[in-house]
Amino acid sequence: MKSRINHSKTIILLTVIVVLLSHLPFHFVYGSETSEPANEIQNEARVDLARNVTITFETSPSEGGNPYRTSSSQMPPLGPVYTIHANPNPGFRFVQWELVSSDGVSIQNPNAEVTNLNTGGGPTGPISATARIRAVYERVYNLTFQSSPNAGGNPRADQTILAQGETTTIHANVSNGYRFVQWEPVSGNATIANRTSQSTSITMGAGDSSIRAVYEQITHSVSVQANPTIGGNPTVSASSAAQGATINLNANPAVGYRFVNWQFRTQNGATITNSNLANTSLRMGTGPVIVQANYERLQQGSVVVRYVDEEGNELAQSDILTGFSGEAYRTEAIEIEGWELLVTPENATGVFTNIEQIVTYIYRKNQELWGTVPWEYDEATKTIHLYGGIAGSVSQAPWKVHSEVETIRVINEVFLPENSASLFYELNQLKSIEDAGKFNTSGVTNMSRMFASTTALKELNISQWDVSNVTSMSYTFAWMSNLIKLDVSQWNVSNVTNMSHAFAWTYNLADIDVSQWNVENVTSMTNLFMSSSSLTELDLSNWDTKNKDIRGMFSNTWRLSSLKLGKETVIEGTRLPRITSTTEYTGRWVLEESLDSSVRTIAFENSNEFMANYDGNHPGTYVWERSRPEELVAALEPLSDQSTAITGWMTEVTDSRTITYQNTAGQTVTITKESPRIKWGDYQDADQRIRQFEIPLAENERLATDTQVTLAVAKPSVETTGDLTIEEKVIKGIDYTANHFTLERKKLEALTSEAELHELILKESQATAHDVLTQDDHSQEIKIVATDLTKDEVDDGTYFATFQVGNKAYKFTIGIDVSSKIHHLKVSIPTKMVFESLYQGEETNRDFVSPDYEIRNHSDLSVDTYVNQFIVEDDAGVTLLREDENPLDHAPLQEGQLKNFSDIKQPLLELQLMTNETKISLYERRSEQRLAQVAPYSSIPFHLTGRFYGPYPKWISDDGNEQGGYYQDSLVPTYRMILRFVPR
Numbered sequence: 001m002k003s004r005i006n007h008s009k010t011i012i013l014l015t016v017i018v019v020l021l022s023h024l025p026f027h028f029v030y031g032s033e034t035s036e037p038a039n040e041i042q043n044e045a046r047v048d049l050a051r052n053v054t055i056t057f058e059t060s061p062s063e064g065g066n067p068y069r070t071s072s073s074q075m076p077p078l079g080p081v082y083t084i085h086a087n088p089n090p091g092f093r094f095v096q097w098e099l100v101s102s103d104g105v106s107i108q109n110p111n112a113e114v115t116n117l118n119t120g121g122g123p124t125g126p127i128s129a130t131a132r133i134r135a136v137y138e139r140v141y142n143l144t145f146q147s148s149p150n151a152g153g154n155p156r157a158d159q160t161i162l163a164q165g166e167t168t169t170i171h172a173n174v175s176n177g178y179r180f181v182q183w184e185p186v187s188g189n190a191t192i193a194n195r196t197s198q199s200t201s202i203t204m205g206a207g208d209s210s211i212r213a214v215y216e217q218i219t220h221s222v223s224v225q226a227n228p229t230i231g232g233n234p235t236v237s238a239s240s241a242a243q244g245a246t247i248n249l250n251a252n253p254a255v256g257y258r259f260v261n262w263q264f265r266t267q268n269g270a271t272i273t274n275s276n277l278a279n280t281s282l283r284m285g286t287g288p289v290i291v292q293a294n295y296e297r298l299q300q301g302s303v304v305v306r307y308v309d310e311e312g313n314e315l316a317q318s319d320i321l322t323g324f325s326g327e328a329y330r331t332e333a334i335e336i337e338g339w340e341l342l343v344t345p346e347n348a349t350g351v352f353t354n355i356e357q358i359v360t361y362i363y364r365k366n367q368e369l370w371g372t373v374p375w376e377y378d379e380a381t382k383t384i385h386l387y388g389g390i391a392g393s394v395s396q397a398p399w400k401v402h403s404e405v406e407t408i409r410v411i412n413e414v415f416l417p418e419n420s421a422s423l424f425y426e427l428n429q430l431k432s433i434e435d436a437g438k439f440n441t442s443g444v445t446n447m448s449r450m451f452a453s454t455t456a457l458k459e460l461n462i463s464q465w466d467v468s469n470v471t472s473m474s475y476t477f478a479w480m481s482n483l484i485k486l487d488v489s490q491w492n493v494s495n496v497t498n499m500s501h502a503f504a505w506t507y508n509l510a511d512i513d514v515s516q517w518n519v520e521n522v523t524s525m526t527n528l529f530m531s532s533s534s535l536t537e538l539d540l541s542n543w544d545t546k547n548k549d550i551r552g553m554f555s556n557t558w559r560l561s562s563l564k565l566g567k568e569t570v571i572e573g574t575r576l577p578r579i580t581s582t583t584e585y586t587g588r589w590v591l592e593e594s595l596d597s598s599v600r601t602i603a604f605e606n607s608n609e610f611m612a613n614y615d616g617n618h619p620g621t622y623v624w625e626r627s628r629p630e631e632l633v634a635a636l637e638p639l640s641d642q643s644t645a646i647t648g649w650m651t652e653v654t655d656s657r658t659i660t661y662q663n664t665a666g667q668t669v670t671i672t673k674e675s676p677r678i679k680w681g682d683y684q685d686a687d688q689r690i691r692q693f694e695i696p697l698a699e700n701e702r703l704a705t706d707t708q709v710t711l712a713v714a715k716p717s718v719e720t721t722g723d724l725t726i727e728e729k730v731i732k733g734i735d736y737t738a739n740h741f742t743l744e745r746k747k748l749e750a751l752t753s754e755a756e757l758h759e760l761i762l763k764e765s766q767a768t769a770h771d772v773l774t775q776d777d778h779s780q781e782i783k784i785v786a787t788d789l790t791k792d793e794v795d796d797g798t799y800f801a802t803f804q805v806g807n808k809a810y811k812f813t814i815g816i817d818v819s820s821k822i823h824h825l826k827v828s829i830p831t832k833m834v835f836e837s838l839y840q841g842e843e844t845n846r847d848f849v850s851p852d853y854e855i856r857n858h859s860d861l862s863v864d865t866y867v868n869q870f871i872v873e874d875d876a877g878v879t880l881l882r883e884d885e886n887p888l889d890h891a892p893l894q895e896g897q898l899k900n901f902s903d904i905k906q907p908l909l910e911l912q913l914m915t916n917e918t919k920i921s922l923y924e925r926r927s928e929q930r931l932a933q934v935a936p937y938s939s940i941p942f943h944l945t946g947r948f949y950g951p952y953p954k955w956i957s958d959d960g961n962e963q964g965g966y967y968q969d970s971l972v973p974t975y976r977m978i979l980r981f982v983p984r
Contacts, residue, residue, distance in 0.1 A: 054130045055082065055117070058100060064092040064137025069117065086113040086135050093163065098134040105131035138163050142208045145170075146186060152178040152215025162204035170211065172198040177243035178215040186210035217242045220268070221288045224249065231257040231295025241284045243269075249291065251278035255326040257295040265290035298325040301352035305331045306360045311378070315339060315363055323352040331359050339363040370396055373414050377402050382429075388412025388438075394423050399430075406431045406456075410438040421448040421472070428455045442466040448498075453479040463487040467496075474500040474524070481507050489513040497523050500549075504530040515539035515564075519548075527552040529560075537562035541619060544568035551575070561624040562592075567616040576607040579624050584718040586625045594620040632724040633690045634711050640733030640773050641705045641808045646695040649684050654713045659695060661730075662707040664808060671695060702808040703730045731772060734806040736782070738767035738814045739868050740928045742982050745820040751791040758784045761801045765814050769805045781805050789816055796820055815928075817982040825983050826858040827934070835944045850944035857934040861983040865931045865940075867913065868980035872924045876973040878907040883921035887949045901949060907971055908949040915942045922977070931979070 057067045065088035084107070086094040097110040108116040117131065140163045145155040153175050159168040170192075172180040183195045189205025202211070219242045224234040237248040249272070251259040259278040264270065269285025282291065305319040315336050321329050330349045333341050343362035350357070367374035371392030376385050384398045384405050391397070391414050399405045406429050416423070416439055424430065441447075444467065451460065452475050460483065467473075470493065477483065478501050486509060493499075499519070503512060504527050512535060519525075526549050529535060535557050541564045553574040554560060561579075565571065581587035589610040591602035602618045603625065604610035610622065634650035646659065659671040659678075671677055681692030703709065707730050714723040741764045751757050761784060769778040787801040799816045835850035857863050872880065881887060887910075891903035911922045915932050932940050 055084075055105075056132045058132070058134040060134055060136045063089060064139075065089050065094065065135055067133070067135040082117045082119075084115060084117050084133065086137075088113070088137050091139060091141075092137040093140045093161070095136040095138050098136060100132040100134050101130070102132070103130040107133070140166075141188070141204055141206070143168070143170075143190065143202070143204065144208070144210045146210065146212040148212055148214050149217075151175055152217070153180065153213055155211070155213035157202070164204055164206045167201050167203045169199060170202050172213050172215075174198065174215060177218055179218055181214040181216055184212040184214055186212050220284060220286075222247060222282070222284070222291075223289075224291050224293060225265070227263075227292050227294050230254060231297075232259065232293055234291075234293035236282075236291070243284050243286055245284045246281050247284070249280050249282055249293075251293045251295075253278065253295055256298050256324045258298050260294040260296050263292045263294055265292050298354055301325050301354055301356070303329050303331065303350075303352065303357045303359055306358060307334060307336065308360060308362060309339070310342065310362060310364055311380075313380075325352050325354050327352050333361045336363055338366050340366055368398070370398055371417075377405070382406040384408050386410050386412075386414050388414055390415045391417055393417055394420060397423065399424070399427055403427060404429055408433045410435040413438050413440055415440045415442075416444050418443050419446045420444045420450055421446045422452070423450050424454050425449050425451075426453040428453060430454050431456050431458075433457075433460065436460065436462050437464050439465070441470075443469065445469050446472045447476050448472045449475045449478065451477050451480055455479065455481045458482050459485040461487070463490060465491065468492040469495060471495055472498045473502045474498045475504070476502045477506055478502070478504045480509070481505060484508050484510070486512070489516060491517065493522075494518040495521060497521050499528055500524045500526040501530065502528055503532055504528070506532050506534075508534050510534040510536060512538065515542060517543070519543050519545075522548060524549045525553050526550070527555060529553055529557055530555040531557070532560075533558050535560050537564075539564040540569050541566035545570050562621060563589075563623075564621045565614065565616070566619045569616065569619070571614060572611050574611060576611050578607050582627070583630065584627055586627055588625040589622045590625040591618060592621045592623045594618065626719050629719045629721050630715065631721045632713050632715060634713050634724050634726050636709060636711055636726060636728035638773050639703060639709055639728050639730045640771075641703050641730055642733030642771060642806055643703055643730075643773075644697055644807075646697070646703075646709060647693070648711065649690055649692045650711065650713055651689055651715070652680070652683075652691040653689070654715045655717050656715075657711070657713045659709070659711050661709040662704045663697075664702045664704050666704075705730055705732055705808075732810075733772055733808065734769055734778060734810050735772050736767070736769035736778075736803070736805055736810060736812060737925065738765040738782075738803055738812060739978075740815040740817070740866065740980060741765055741868075742817045742819060742822065742980055744822040745794065745796065745818050748789075748791055748794060748818070754791065757787075757789065757791045761787065761789070761816065762803075764816075765801070767803055778805055785811065787816075789818070794818055819983050821861055821983040824859050824861055825863065825981060827863055827981055828856045828858065829979060830854075833944055835946070846948045848944075848946055848948070852941045852943045854939045854941050855932070855934055855979075856939035857936060859983070860936045862936060863934045864982040864984055865934060866928050866980040866982070867920055867922075867926075867931050867977060868928050869976075869978040870922045870924060870926055871976040871978070872973070873976050874972075874974040876971045878909050878971055878973045880923040881908055881910045882923050882926075890949075904950045906950050909946055909973070910949075911944065911946040911975075913942060913977070914945055915940055922975070928980070933984070 055069055059065055059067065065086055067084060067086055069082040069084045071082060084097070086097070088094045094113045097107045097115065099105070099107055099110075104119060106118045108118055117133075140161045143157055143160045143162060145157070147153055147155060154173040155170065156173060157168050157170045162168055170183070174180045180198045181196075183192050183200070185192065188207050188209025190209035190211065191203040191205065192200060192211070193202065194200040219240045221240045222236050222238060224236050226232050226234055232251055232253040234252060235250045238245075241247050249262060251262075253259045262272050262275040262280065264272075266288055267285065268287030268289060270289045271283045271285070272291070273281045273283075282289065300322045301324065303321040305321065306314065307316040307318070308314055316334060319331070321331070323329060328349070328351050332348075333344065340363060341361060342364045345359050345361065347357065347359050365376050367376050367387070369375070369392075370386070372389035373391050374387040374389065375398045377383070377398060378385070382402075382405055384402060384407070386398075386408070388411060394400075394417060399408065403426075405427065408430065410433070420441070439462075447467065447470050451457070457480060473493070473496050477486065483506050496519070499522050503509070509532055512529070512532065525545065528550075529538070530552055533556060536559050538560065543566065546568055550571070551573050554571070554577070555575040556577065558577050560577070563571075579585055579587045579589070587606055589604040589607065604613060604622075632651045632654065634648070636646065636648040639646065641664070646661065650657065654673065657673045660668065662668050677695050679694045679696070681694065684690040684692060697703070708727045709730060710725065710727050712723070712725040743764060747760065748757070751760065762782060767779065767782050769782055770776060771778060782803050782805045785802050785804045787799065789799040789801065796819050797817075799818060800813055801816060802811055802813045804811050830853040833850060833853055835848055855865055879890070887901065887904060887908050888899045890906060890908055891899045891901075892905070893899070894903070913920045913922055913931070918931055920929050920931060931942070934940055
């Protein structure tokens with residue numbers, strides 16, 4: 001429709017155009033133009049013919065211009081025919097048109113350089129006219145200007161093209177910051193009326209003229225002043241400058257003053273770039289400028305003079321000096337009794353500033369001497385500093401005066417005296433000796449009681465000491481009751497003769513490595529390790545203890561359970577403690593690792609026998625003999641989500657036990673050894689080690705299905721066969737079943753209550769339930785919690801019922817098909833179906849198909865058929881495979897080999913029920929599945945199919961048998977299949 005409308009419009013438009021064109025009173029040529037003859041312009045009189053009109057031009061003067069005419073835009077019969085143009089030449093100006101002669105021709109505007117030429121004529125027919133026209137011109141000259149300087153102004157005139165004698169007005173147009181001085185003729189004969197006037201008249205002479213406007217720049221004075229006058233000496237880079245000029249300002253504050261800002265006293269439009277900077281710039285305005293530099297007196301500065309020790313502690317009252325910034329100061333150290341100046345500060349002299357300065361003189365205490373060793377005592381930290389040298393006698397040691405010392409710091413090497421006996425004796429508050437390795441012991445011979453009774457020392461780093469000249473080490477480390485770390489393994493004790501009580505009463509020292517000590521010259525080892533009660537092992541295999549006093553060497557070493565002895569190491573009389581017989585140890589010493597080639601089992605019944613009978617013939621490491629490792633026992637009884645308690649048995653005496661489970665609330669519960677929730681029962685063994693237990697769950701608490709209950713027991717305090725952790729899976733506790741069923745509608749009509757309805761549903765569905773663990777029957781506890789079936793009038797159709805059972809409630813739903821047409825239903829089915837698969841040697845065919853059977857519908861209704869239940873009545877040792885179950889999952893895994901069907905060692909069966917359209921896998925406890933719909937008075941065929949895996953019963957040939965033989969252990973499983981029919 002749209003294209004039609006547009007097409008219609010196009011036709012109408014074309015039609016109108018054609019009509020209009022047909023009314024024109026002259027010939028029209030479509031698509032072309034008519035052209036006029038070209039105009040001819042001449043300086044002499046000439047005749048131009050166009051449409052029978054003749055025009056002749058004259059010029060005055062002759063060189064004044066070249067007039068010409070063009071055709072008018074209007075056509076006769078009325079109005080102008082031509083437009084005439086004066087076209088003056090350069091240096092001339094058009095004055096007027098003069099009509100010299102005319103024949104019906106007139107000039108529209110004689111004074112216009114371009115005007116129309118009017119002609120007469122009638123409404124039709126040709127036009128004929130004659131005209132003689134003069135164009136009058138006059139000579140003119142150019143007026144030009146110059147500026148001095150160029151930036152001073154922009155001179156101009158009202159007219160710049162003038163005839164001789166013609167007058168115009170000229171203007172100086174002065175720029176900002178300049179003033180006009182005068183006009184100066186540059187060239188030409190023009191006459192200036194007033195040369196000093198910014199605007200004046202000028203009369204043009206004969207020829208071009210150039211005029212210069214002369215200007216001069218306006219300058220203004222600039223001055224600066226100080227406030228206060230003594231605050232500084234401000235300067236300016238120029239004393240005067242023109243408007244717009246930039247000059248520099250410099251504040252130059254005086255000593256003791258600081259510059260604040262610049263301030264205008266007289267401004268006249270001037271500006272300062274940044275009035276807060278001492279050095280900045282100023283831009284001049286329209287008049288004189290006075291700028292003031294403002295200053296302020298600097299605050300008094302201070303210098304604090306401190307007198308401190310090397311730790312920064314004040315030794316005397318600080319002095320405070322004050323003065324104005326820039327002024328000089330000078331400080332001096334003071335005399336402090338008992339102290340000497342150590343450091344003079346670099347800023348002891350200087351100048352005050354507006355920032356507080358601190359001058360610190362550092363002193364050190366006048367040091368006392370121990371021999372040649374300077375030392376000092378810091379009472380605050382209870383530290384003695386030793387600065388190196390040769391120590392004096394033990395009695396002069398600094399800590400003999402300051403016995404409360406907690407730390408001794410050895411700054412430089414200190415040579416200890418030859419007799420260093422009791423050097424640190426009874427410093428019972430001494431906690432550390434820092435850099436003890438800087439003590440030089442190369443000249444020491446007596447170390448008796450050297451560290452005795454330093455009961456607060458826990459570590460002693462003296463491993464690098466040179467003790468090669470020491471002869472006495474009796475009681476050296478005795479009574480160091482808190483010592484836990486001591487390394488003397490590299491000591492050269494070859495000259496020591498007395499080691500009596502050297503390590504006695506070191507209760508917490510668990511490791512003493514003296515295996516490389518050369519004790520050849522030692523005569524006394526009495527009570528050497530007495531009461532080293534944390535000591536567990538000793539290596540004395542390189543020691544020769546024969547003919548030495550070793551009495552009580554091991555007295556009260558209760559934990560010493562490993563002794564490495566050599567051929568020359570005898571231990572008789574060392575008072576080696578008796579081993580207490582326990583469940584862990586037998587009380588005997590046995591050879592654990594021999595140092596010779598003997599492989600004999602060496603054992604001593606007790607410590608006394610060991611001390612008395614070890615003769616060096618069987619050197620090696622002797623240890624306490626361990627009892628047989630204890631075996632921990634733990635077990636959990638089967639658990640389900642219906643369990644109300646966790647039960648089992650376990651070793652009663654353990655170091656730790658944990659029982660962990662998860663409940664249905666999502667909580668992970670851990671029960672530990674001492675929990676009162678563990679209820680103990682009867683012992684399970686004659687030794688009363690293993691005992692029953694029960695852990696009741698909280699009220700309404702249930703174990704989460706498919707989680708693990710974990711029982712872990714451990715007993716690290718004795719040797720065991722290993723910690724024990726067991727797990728028991730929480731299984732589904734209720735096994736339940738119920739079947740879909742078909743219900744005749746009229747059975748509902750006889751019901752009188754909802755209870756009868758529920759009883760009917762339970763009966764027809766054959767709902768059953770039992771506890772998986774106890775096998776208790778819970779069928780009577782099944783209840784219906786939801787159904788859309790009512791006892792009132794209902795239509796034929798499918799309904800549901802949801803059952804619930806168990807203390808952890810399980811819910812399951814069945815379908816109910818209600819029909820009023822069951823009495824019309826008549827269906828026949830086979831009552832027995834048989835299939836077989838026989839062993840035939842190499843030709844065995846494990847796949848089988850049964851004969852066809854049929855379901856026949858004898859009624860006039862379509863019938864839906866369902867496989868409702870499949871029940872294994874006798875499996876005969878054959879396992880039915882579930883749908884999509886892989887038979888190879890039943891083959892044992894051979895490491896490094898792929899599974900084969902030949903690896904299957906138990907009979908397996910895939911069994912399916914098939915129609916032409918349906919295939920149903922058959923196995924126990926499968927859900928109901930639709931088999932087929934049977935049309936009225938028709939039947940459908942179906943059959944069994946499957947595959948057998950695993951070993952076949954083999955045929956045993958027997959001529960005496962009537963059959964000629966028999967099958968060994970024939971497999972004859974029996975199954976029952978229940979079909980359900982629903983009339984449609």
